[in-house]
Amino acid sequence: MSQKKVIEEFEVKEMLKKYGIKVPNGMLISNLPETINLDYPLVLKVSDPNILHKSDVGGVALNIKNYDELKIKFNEMKNKFSNSKFLVESMEKSGVEIIIGLIKDKTFGLSIMFGMGGIFTELYKDVSFRLVPIEEFDAREMVEEIKAKKIFEGFRGIRASKDAVISMLLKVSSFGNDHYDEIDQLDLNPVIVRENDAVVVDAKLISIIP
Amino acid sequence: MYEHLLYPKSIAVIGASKDEKKIGNVILKNLLYYGYNGRIYPVNPKNEDIFNIKTYPSIKDINDEIDLAVITLPSQFVPDSITECVEKGVRYVIVIAGGFSETGKKGAELERKILELIKGSRTRVIGPNTVGVYLPKSKVSTALTLPDRTALPGEGCLAFISQSGALGLLTMDTISEYGIGVSAFINLGNRIDLSETELLDFFKEDENTKSILLYLETFKNGREFFNKAKDIVKSKPIVVLKSGRTEAGAKAASLHTGALATDDSIVEGALKQAGIVRAYSETEMIDYGRALGYQKPLTGDSIAIVTTAGGLGVITADYVASETNGVGLKVATLDDKTKEDLREVIVPFGSVENPVDLTAEGSTEQYDKVIEILNRDKNVDGLIVYALFQTAKVDESLIDVLEKHMSEKPMIVGILGSKFGKKMLLEAERRKIPAYPSMERSVKAMKVLYIRGKYLKGRNVE
Numbered sequence: 001m002s003q004k005k006v007i008e009e010f011e012v013k014e015m016l017k018k019y020g021i022k023v024p025n026g027m028l029i030s031n032l033p034e035t036i037n038l039d040y041p042l043v044l045k046v047s048d049p050n051i052l053h054k055s056d057v058g059g060v061a062l063n064i065k066n067y068d069e070l071k072i073k074f075n076e077m078k079n080k081f082s083n084s085k086f087l088v089e090s091m092e093k094s095g096v097e098i099i100i101g102l103i104k105d106k107t108f109g110l111s112i113m114f115g116m117g118g119i120f121t122e123l124y125k126d127v128s129f130r131l132v133p134i135e136e137f138d139a140r141e142m143v144e145e146i147k148a149k150k151i152f153e154g155f156r157g158i159r160a161s162k163d164a165v166i167s168m169l170l171k172v173s174s175f176g177n178d179h180y181d182e183i184d185q186l187d188l189n190p191v192i193v194r195e196n197d198a199v200v201v202d203a204k205l206i207s208i209i210p
Numbered sequence: 211m212y213e214h215l216l217y218p219k220s221i222a223v224i225g226a227s228k229d230e231k232k233i234g235n236v237i238l239k240n241l242l243y244y245g246y247n248g249r250i251y252p253v254n255p256k257n258e259d260i261f262n263i264k265t266y267p268s269i270k271d272i273n274d275e276i277d278l279a280v281i282t283l284p285s286q287f288v289p290d291s292i293t294e295c296v297e298k299g300v301r302y303v304i305v306i307a308g309g310f311s312e313t314g315k316k317g318a319e320l321e322r323k324i325l326e327l328i329k330g331s332r333t334r335v336i337g338p339n340t341v342g343v344y345l346p347k348s349k350v351s352t353a354l355t356l357p358d359r360t361a362l363p364g365e366g367c368l369a370f371i372s373q374s375g376a377l378g379l380l381t382m383d384t385i386s387e388y389g390i391g392v393s394a395f396i397n398l399g400n401r402i403d404l405s406e407t408e409l410l411d412f413f414k415e416d417e418n419t420k421s422i423l424l425y426l427e428t429f430k431n432g433r434e435f436f437n438k439a440k441d442i443v444k445s446k447p448i449v450v451l452k453s454g455r456t457e458a459g460a461k462a463a464s465l466h467t468g469a470l471a472t473d474d475s476i477v478e479g480a481l482k483q484a485g486i487v488r489a490y491s492e493t494e495m496i497d498y499g500r501a502l503g504y505q506k507p508l509t510g511d512s513i514a515i516v517t518t519a520g521g522l523g524v525i526t527a528d529y530v531a532s533e534t535n536g537v538g539l540k541v542a543t544l545d546d547k548t549k550e551d552l553r554e555v556i557v558p559f560g561s562v563e564n565p566v567d568l569t570a571e572g573s574t575e576q577y578d579k580v581i582e583i584l585n586r587d588k589n590v591d592g593l594i595v596y597a598l599f600q601t602a603k604v605d606e607s608l609i610d611v612l613e614k615h616m617s618e619k620p621m622i623v624g625i626l627g628s629k630f631g632k633k634m635l636l637e638a639e640r641r642k643i644p645a646y647p648s649m650e651r652s653v654k655a656m657k658v659l660y661i662r663g664k665y666l667k668g669r670n671v672e
Binding site for chain 1: 428432433436465466467468469473475476478479480482483
């Protein structure tokens with residue numbers, strides 16, 4: 001049996017960046033530096049391979065407006081997670097939330113998933129799958145076969161770029177294909193889709209150690 | 211290579227017997243009953259002639275190449291028999307008996323032994339625990355069916371691979387009633403050696419096969435099957451009926467993706483990606499296989515409907531267009547010129563709008579002209595034509611008219627009715643016109659032509 005290991009979010013995002021996948025500007029810190037060279041508002045998250053679901057344990061602080069606020073939040077969290085590192089990032093402007101995932105299937109191998117983000121993901125199970133690697137035709141079909149597809153076609157004036165989703169699906173597929181044997185599961189959830197772009201806000205990767 | 215299995219020139223029946231209760235007797239009798247057109251070699255150590263055919267004590271005593279051997283012996287005797295087949299250089303061996311991995315450890319051990327024995331040889335095994343094959347062109351059936359209870363279909367262009375023997379035989383029995391034929395039927399059984407993936411290759415090469423149908427409960431090797439199918443669908447359509455859809459088999463759900471990844475959701479995606487059409491019942495599987503095998507794919511989504519009964523026209527239009535209770539295609543908006551031309555043909559109270567209604571006054575000649583006019587309209591991608599024989603001016607030659615138009619835009623035919631309708635369905639089937647006895651089935655058949663067309667276009671296949 002191969003071992004599984006959680007890869008820290010910062011590291012995952014650094015890997016994704018190499019594939020042209022947009023992630024928030026951010027830095028990994030152990031202590032709070034004198035100055036933070038990031039645009040406010042900020043997000044502060046605990047970064048620890050032993051903590052997979054950060055928000056469940058109070059490991060995420062959103063919408064931090066200035067350095068003083070950051071200092072308070074950081075000290076609070078440092079108190080709680082004394083041995084952990086922390087990821088501080090610029091907070092992304094809102095948009096339509098989607099999920100993109102990778103999973104190793106015992107029959108078909110590495111597969112890629114697309115669906116709407118948020119609580120409706122699991123409620124409606126409105127998701128589509130394909131096998132890695134995918135082509136543009138497949139990515140387009142993945143978006144067009146979910147029930148909520150109209151969100152990406154201007155429904156009620158919502159501006160969320162279908163092309164940005166397709167482009168990200170292709171990039172995640174390339175990432176998956178290059179690390180085919182090392183990936184057990186990857187969650188990019190949420191990915192925020194806006195009028196002209198899509199950005200990965202949270203990333204979780206469970207890798208396989210051969 | 212595949213010819214030895216699909217068109218065997220010689221068959222050995224190992225365990226052939228005079229005892230009417232033995233499988234070896236029934237299989238030999240069935241080869242004679244169906245009129246197998248190759249050379250038959252019964253094998254039995256007692257060496258008495260059976261049904262007046264010379265019998266051999268061992269397969270190795272036969273002075274001929276053996277394409278196919280059918281082992282009719284109980285499981286414990288199979289390994290020794292396989293050893294002889296390997297030494298003889300038999301190409302394909304069907305192991306009928308059960309009592310293998312489906313029964314437990316001891317049976318699984320026998321399977322491993324068989325695989326060990328054939329390793330590195332040219333001998334390939336079908337089964338065990340299989341009804342074997344039905345090859346209408348060679349007139350071979352290894353199934354233990356009673357001819358007066360179960361009919362087998364005639365020659366056709368649908369290849370049928372089934373993991374279940376009984377489902378396969380029942381489906382074939384049913385379709386034989388509608389004159390639908392198969393190019394070959396192969397029951398995988400426990401599938402220890404020959405799998406659905408390799409059979410795809412066989413049927414890709416087989417000229418008599420126009421579409422490949424599979425009933426599967428599991429995939430032997432999903433990724434290999436996917437890769438192979440993705441390549442083969444470019445030249446031949448594949449339809450899969452896959453069971454086990456509701457199994458809640460979500461993955462170890464530490465992440466959201468895992469929680470959402472049920473086995474079937476990935477199967478669904480993989481089939482679509484490979485360009486395989488999925489069926490959800492045996493009826494759909496055959497319906498789709500015929501549509502795709504007999505007809506070309508649709509290049510667009512606008513459908514013209516032709517009928518002599520107004521009700522059929524509107525119900526079909528609903529079914530064509532509805533996303534929720536239909537197939538989500540478009541009811542074509544006819545060109546003005548088309549409507550003018552139709553007006554010349556149809557009675558004044560008929561409809562020249564789509565659905566085109568010839569009314570009960572409609573005649574065979576009108577059908578001919580209407581189909582011709584609709585084929586000229588660039589707004590029409592495909593036609594659903596109801597060939598209804600209930601009115602006086604429509605006669606049997608309508609089937610000739612439909613056949614004539616088969617070379618034009620994709621056309622699906624609906625023939626509703628009872629005795630006479632069925633007679634016409636059989637006639638349409640004889641000429642490989644995809645005809646269906648209901649509106650729903652006609653529309654769904656059209657939809658799969660669309661799915662295939664869209665897929666081939668998306669993959670840039672000419």
